[in-house]
Amino acid sequence: MSVFRGPDRIRRVACLGTGLIGGGFIALFLSRGLDVFVWDPAPDAKDRLNQLLTTAWPTLERLGARAEDRGTLSWAKTAAEAVAAADFVQESAPDRLELKRSLYDEIEPLVPADAVIASSTSGITIADLQAGRTQSPRVVIGHPFNPPYLIPLVEIAGAPYTSGEALAAADAFYQSVGKVVIRMDHEIPGFIANHLQAALEREAMHLVAEGHATPQQVDAAVVHGLAPRWTAIGPCMVRNMGNLAGIRPYFERFHLGSEPLLSHLQPAEFTPELIQAMEEGCRAMASGRDNAALAAARDRMVIETLLAQRRAGLSTHGI
Numbered sequence: 001m002s003v004f005r006g007p008d009r010i011r012r013v014a015c016l017g018t019g020l021i022g023g024g025f026i027a028l029f030l031s032r033g034l035d036v037f038v039w040d041p042a043p044d045a046k047d048r049l050n051q052l053l054t055t056a057w058p059t060l061e062r063l064g065a066r067a068e069d070r071g072t073l074s075w076a077k078t079a080a081e082a083v084a085a086a087d088f089v090q091e092s093a094p095d096r097l098e099l100k101r102s103l104y105d106e107i108e109p110l111v112p113a114d115a116v117i118a119s120s121t122s123g124i125t126i127a128d129l130q131a132g133r134t135q136s137p138r139v140v141i142g143h144p145f146n147p148p149y150l151i152p153l154v155e156i157a158g159a160p161y162t163s164g165e166a167l168a169a170a171d172a173f174y175q176s177v178g179k180v181v182i183r184m185d186h187e188i189p190g191f192i193a194n195h196l197q198a199a200l201e202r203e204a205m206h207l208v209a210e211g212h213a214t215p216q217q218v219d220a221a222v223v224h225g226l227a228p229r230w231t232a233i234g235p236c237m238v239r240n241m242g243n244l245a246g247i248r249p250y251f252e253r254f255h256l257g258s259e260p261l262l263s264h265l266q267p268a269e270f271t272p273e274l275i276q277a278m279e280e281g282c283r284a285m286a287s288g289r290d291n292a293a294l295a296a297a298r299d300r301m302v303i304e305t306l307l308a309q310r311r312a313g314l315s316t317h318g319i
């Protein structure tokens with residue numbers, strides 16, 4: 001039996017940092033009937049979280065959450081109080097190394113010994129987080145996608161000294177709340193999905209910077225060309241299905257990676273002209289809608305996509 005608590009022994013989750021990501025996790029955990037203890041030092045944190053929960057709840061209901069199953073939300077006065085009796089900790093503080101280090105210095109001795117501590121961090125590795133201090137085997141990366149109450153993926157990773165049992169416990173816990181988990185053998189900055197996203201963004205910026213496409217055309221190519229297929233299969237299987245004989249002929253005939261006309265390996269220079277073109281294009285696509293309205297429209301579409309994946313038997317997520 002694992003030394004770390006599995007989903008059957010996780011009732012109370014501590015969430016440190018209640019911003020975009022922490023708040024999204026809180027919404028998800030509450031919808032799954034968990035009791036959530038939160039802490040955030042910002043004076044306006046409560047108002048921001050309440051607003052986020054109000055936005056997230058109809059989305060979660062649409063995906064099957066029920067008000068009568070909702071867990072309780074409690075605000076702690078300190079990080080120490082939030083974690084003292086936690087069965088699992090999700091840390092979503094700002095991505096600043098020194099800030100996170102001092103938070104871990106404070107909480108680690110207080111978190112119950114058999115609880116896993118997961119960091120939402122996008123840009124800091126566990127090895128960096130714990131460099132020069134006692135290396136805890138139970139601190140793992142639990143990297144979500146925004147908004148965490150809606151997008152299924154969580155990437156899990158750790159340093160060489162991270163406990164396999166801690167990673168397995170985090171994996172089981174996230175799956176129990178409906179997530180699709182990618183467990184990486186080792187951590188690299190950006191994990192997997194952000195690497196892919198960065199490559200696409202780099203190409204998008206080049207197309208705009210060189211005047212080949214407007215931001216509207218770039219986004220239309222993704223939304224109406226690439227994305228519908230990607231809700232069923234990823235780029236590897238797309239390539240595999242691009243030829244009746246499978247993926248081998250692709251390597252024999254094409255040299256996409258060495259084709260400078262199709263792929264840039266360096267980011268475009270952020271010139272004033274590029275920034276202006278991006279700003280004008282995005283403003284035109286927003287057509288007067290603020291970010292909340294845009295997020296609501298995005299969420300409606302993502303919900304329908306998740307439901308369609310579920311109906312088509314294409315998904316392993318439980319959202």
Ligand SMILES: NC(=O)c1ccc[n+]([C@@H]2O[C@H](COP(=O)([O-])OP(=O)(O)OC[C@H]3O[C@@H](n4cnc5c(N)ncnc54)[C@H](O)[C@@H]3O)[C@@H](O)[C@H]2O)c1
Nearest residue numbers: 016017018019020021022042092093094095120121122146
């Ligand atoms: N924004 C994204 O798309 C995204 C995606 C995946 C992961 N992440 C990661 O999630 C984490 C949080 O990012 P975010 O986008 O929610 O940022 P955010 O700025 O929206 O939220 C951060 C919250 O942490 C609070 N905070 C400040 N100091 C703190 C402290 N010492 N302890 C605890 N909380 C503190 C802030 O008041 C704020 O409410 C980061 O590590 C980030 O890399 C972000």
